[in-house]
Amino acid sequence: MEEEIFNIISHGGDARALAYEALEQARNGHIKVAQEKLKKAQEELDLAHNTQTKLIQTELNGESIKMSLLMVHAQDQLMTAISEKCLIEQMVKMYEEFRK
Template sequence: MKNLEEIVFSIIIHGGNARAKAYEALKAAEEGDFKTAEKLILEADEEIGNAHRIQTDIIQKEAGGEKVELSVLFVHAQDHLMTAISEKGLIENMIRLYKRVNELEKWI
């Protein structure tokens, strides 16, 4: 098994990748490329899934009685992941708004 530092950085990397993909999706939607936006959101979901599996593994180990070292880096990784999840949710709503605006502009 990886050491805790490697695990923590894996969560940070996947969370950061998810956040970057979500913002790329937002940019694509802003440009009217909703197909690309949807693809990028799915990629962000995959990154979040990867980070979440790592996080869940740690939680299950602790729940099973294994001592898990708590560090500032681990807390930062958790914060980073939750921020990415939250921002992705907001971005998905913004993409839906861009779609509505796009449809309304077609009517004008």
């Protein structure tokens, strides 16, 4: 199970980094590059979410999932990455509108 937890942390962290790279690109006027970075960020979030779903299904099938501080950290990282990516998407749209 530790492998899955680290998978969530890793992909969530990569998604968050890509989202902030997108914001920087948008700030510099590179909207298309920013949109591509956001697309890659979503792909990373999808990978993390798929792992999270696998763990949830395991628990629903009757296998006990040990709740650890590491698991809580992984869930926190994923939720934060999702939230920040959504906000950055809106910010990129604002930069795009400002440039018009």
